[in-house]
Amino acid sequence: MNSETTYLTDLAAVLWPCGGLLGRGGGLLGRGGLPARGGDPTLPRDRTVPRDARRYRVREYLPVPSAHNPRVILPVANRYVATRGITAFSHRHTLRDRLRTTVLTAxxxxxxxxxxxxxxxxxGSGFTIEHALSSALDREVLVAIHLGxxxxSRKPVLLLLTPAGRAVGYAKVGINDLTSRLVTAETRALRRLAHSRLQGITAPRLLHVGEWNGCPLLVQEALPVGHNTDRPNRRQLLRYVLRIAHLAPVSEHPLSRSPYLETLTSRIDALSARPEAPxxxxxLAQLPDVRVPFGAWHGDFxxxxxxxxxxxxxxxxWERLTFGVPVGFDALHYELNECVQAGVRPGVQQWLDRGIRLLRDPLMANAGIPNxxxxxxxxxxxxxxxTRYLHDRQAEGGGRLPAVDDWLLPALNGLGERAAREAPRAG
Structure with a gap:
């Protein structure tokens, strides 16, 4: 078993505490003993198995493309659910991913x-995550699972579908300390967004909040994303970034007197054991004391x-929604993720130029970001x-980006020099 099959069997222990085995043809890839947490193969005592539990049984799943490289887990018994799961989780991916999706869908x-x-x-047989979700939503649902x-921060995202393949919602389950915090944070964020006015932006509604097998669970509605939607153009992107920034009142402060600087400094200080912290x-200490507008950011736009x-x-x-950060972070995050698709180091160099153009766009300038x-x-x-990556231990978790001292810190050095040259031109 490699690390991915180990991850798969550990995940199965959370979602299906009744037990499971990974197999290939007639032989076993490896035994995932899959006991429930605490050695108890049942749900907590306040849960009971529905009388009609048998009709929810989907007992065989396909790890796609393989158990050694699982990205999606699909039920074997229902081709409608499996097909919908493949197409739903490929939305807005690369050309190579879309070609693979076409083949798998066929x-x-x-x-x-x-x-x-x-x-x-x-x-194995028993009360599973499908039973719990069906009970919570008061309808039969099957699941297609995206792992990524x-x-x-990798966690299972469950697409909830009717037996006919119609999307009902998405469920997220925290499977360790980090992902549990993120699921809890997204629950808080969606509750806040339900009472916020986001002109022109729709966020999912919460459908259910609870626990499964000792882990935090949230269920949110499925948004109408498909052939009629696309990536935003630059004008749309900046407009949405600014609308999110105004989820709370935007305030302008000199950097040295901003609550954000104090918070960021504390987060870096908490990394004292990391060699990158100094x-x-x-x-941070070398940045000029310029005035900056502060608002909200989505955090993973x-x-x-x-x-x-x-x-x-x-x-x-919305699990990374944060308030009181410099306006424009969401635009920079979106652009960085676009730039690094063809390679991290050349992408970062491209981002250093494109980021300037984004923040100097008239929309951003009118929002209070001076040159x-x-x-x-x-x-x-x-x-x-x-700081986020180091706190989350992204490099150790096998993230796609290399360690921050390999790409991010060198880019930061050049930006610091550029920031010092810009500052004297402040009116």
């Missing part, structure tokens, strides 16, 4: 997928978390991002 639609994909996750690539502390029509954006994954603060805001974003 395989599931034709019924050939179970013959072409040999790996199986066999789940290895990283510290470089981050030094970079990327092509994977937004879809737009001509008049509206659908935005999800004298552009490089400072970009440097603050990189310091904030590095």
């Amino acid at each position: 395989a599931f639609t034709s019924g050939l997928a179970p013959f072409l994909l040999r790996d199986r996750l066999h789940v 690539p290895p990283r510290a 470089a981050l502390r030094s970079a 990327t092509r994977w978390n937004i879809a737009a029509t001509a008049r509206r954006a659908f935005v999800w994954d 004298s603060a552009v490089s400072t805001v970009m440097a603050l974003y990189l310091i904030d991002l590095a």
Whole structure:
């Protein structure tokens, strides 16, 4: 068993505490003993198995593309659910991913997928996550599960579907300390957003909040994302960034007297055992004391978390929503993730130029970002991002980006020099 099959069996122990085995054809890939947490193969005592539990049974799953590289887990018994799961989780991915999706969709639609994909996750009988979700939503649901690539914040995202393949919602389960904090944070964020006015932006509604197998669980509605939506253009992107920034009143302060600086400094100080902490502390101390507008940011504003029509954006994954940060962070985060698609180091160099153009756009300038603060805001974003990665231990978790001292700190050095040159031009 490699680290991915170990992850898969550990995950199965959370979602299906009744037990399971990974298999290939007639032989076992490895035994995932899969006991329930605490050695109890049942749910907490206040839960009971529904009388009609048998009709929810989906006992065999396909790890796709394989158990050694699982990205999606799909039920073998229902091709409608499997096909919908493949297409839903490929939205706004790369051309290569979309081609793979086309092939897999054809395989599931034709019924050939179970013959072409040999790996199986066999789940024993008992009360499972499907039963709990069906009970919470008062309707029968089956699940297709997205895992994504290895990283510290990796957690299962369950697409909830009717047996006919219609999307009902998405569920998230925290499976360790970090992902549990993120699920809890997203629950708080969605509750706040339910009472906020976000003109032109739709966030998911909460459908259910609870626990499963000792882990935090949230269920949110499925947004109408599909062929009628696309990535936002630059004008739309900046408009949505500013609307999110105004979830709370935007205030302008000199950096040295901002609550944000105090918070960021404390977060860096908490990294004292990390060798990167002194470089981050030094970079922060050398930034000029320019005036900066502070507001809210989504925290993970990327092509994977937004879809737009001509008049509206659908935005999800609000687990990183934070208030009192420099306006423009969301635009910089979106652009960085776009730039690094073709390679991290050349992408970062491209971002250093494109980020300037984004923050100097008239929309951002009208929001209060002066030219004298552009490089400072970009440097603050990189310091904030590095601090997050180090707290989350992203490099150790197998994230796609290399360690921060390999790409982020060198970029930060150049930004600090540029920020110092800009500052004297402040009126």
